[in-house]
């Protein structure tokens with residue numbers, strides 16, 4: 001009974017039960033009240049009748065029974081009040097030798113009078129009137145058995161109808177609740193069938209655009225994100241395995257060939273040299289992956305200190321100058337304002353050096369790389385090359401690990417596609433933003449927007 005459906009149904013049944021009970025109770029009380037009121041009014045009419053007729057021309061003895069609604073049989077006795085004594089003057093035949101209790105209060109009441117009714121109480125109206133300067137006490141009584149019987153029958157019907165209504169409302173309520181909650185069941189069933197291997201499945205959207213529709217939609221959006229991330233991770237894993245497999249295959253091949261027969265020291269040295277290069281490559285891939293997966297950026301942020309960005313850029317340029325010269329590429333510092341930012345110098349230098357490195361790798365000889373550091377409205381570092389450029393539809397992707405644009409790598413440039421992933425990671429670590437403007441065969445501008453510290 002832990003399901004929301006049953007909890008809702010119980011709450012509904014409880015509230016409905018209370019409403020029906022209150023309504024039934026109010027009906028019974030109202031009916032009882034209106035019967036009593038009608039009874040009292042009828043008795044008052046009889047009193048008025050007696051006052052206007054029998055008492056004006058008083059002839060002592062019996063009087064006729066009065067025909068009034070609900071007053072059958074009727075018991076009437078009229079006493080004349082003289083000096084503390086009540087003398088009966090008029091009465092209906094059924095009261096000839098009988099007396100009402102002396103201590104009756106004035107007004108309408110329901111009391112027990114055994115000679116009128118053994119089982120139920122009796123409705124009694126006591127009134128004092130003065131006619132022809134004489135004071136009379138008029139007592140009228142009638143059994144209320146019939147009224148009680150009528151109310152009992154009414155309660156019986158009310159119970160039957162109420163119960164029937166209750167059961168019908170419960171059945172309808174159950175069906176409505178089941179219908180309203182049906183999308184939840186569908187969502188749960190679909191969610192249960194979704195696993196890593198079929199993330200492409202989606203929850204069917206309910207027809208009505210209600211909260212469950214929103215839930216299903218949110219659920220589908222989450223699945224979409226999960227699917228994309230799983231795809232990314234899968235591709236990443238394939239790339240990592242591939243990148244590590246290539247140097248390992250080369251190393252294994254070199255060793256196997258070397259072991260086929262005895263070799264000269266020079267030959268062994270050449271093999272070892274190749275192995276060393278490939279090991280360096282594996283090491284570099286692993287180091288980069290470790291860096292990218294570092295989740296403890298808090299520790300790195302603690303190492304951030306104020307540093308001179310312009311000096312850092314100069315150092316990165318000097319690191320890459322020889323490489324550029326070898327490719328007949330000229331690095332020009334166009335503008336270098338003095339800027340202090342808070343950062344981690346080793347990482348930041350690595351990011352700048354990576355961008356310069358790419359500018360060298362993806363530019364033809366005899367071109368320039370221009371560097372600008374501007375601190376006017378924003379702190380912007382711009383590294384502009386006149387190289388092969390990046391097709392606009394791939395600009396977003398080049399930050400993905402292992403992503404390389406082979407078609408534009410006209411020089412068959414060496415690389416693993418990890419450089420820009422690191423750049424982006426470092427830029428994010430410094431709460432900075434990176435932007436690329438590029439045109440194929442014209443060149444590329446990398447812009448990094450740093451947070452101003454002053």
Ligand code: ADP
Pocket residue numbers: 358359361362385387388389390398403404405406408409414415416417418419420421444
């Ligand atoms: P890598 O240089 O090792 O391939 P990166 O992550 O540094 O890896 O760069 C990813 C890809 O982006 C490169 O393969 C290249 O195709 C493209 N790219 C990066 N920088 C430039 C640039 N300055 N000009 C043209 N293409 C670039």
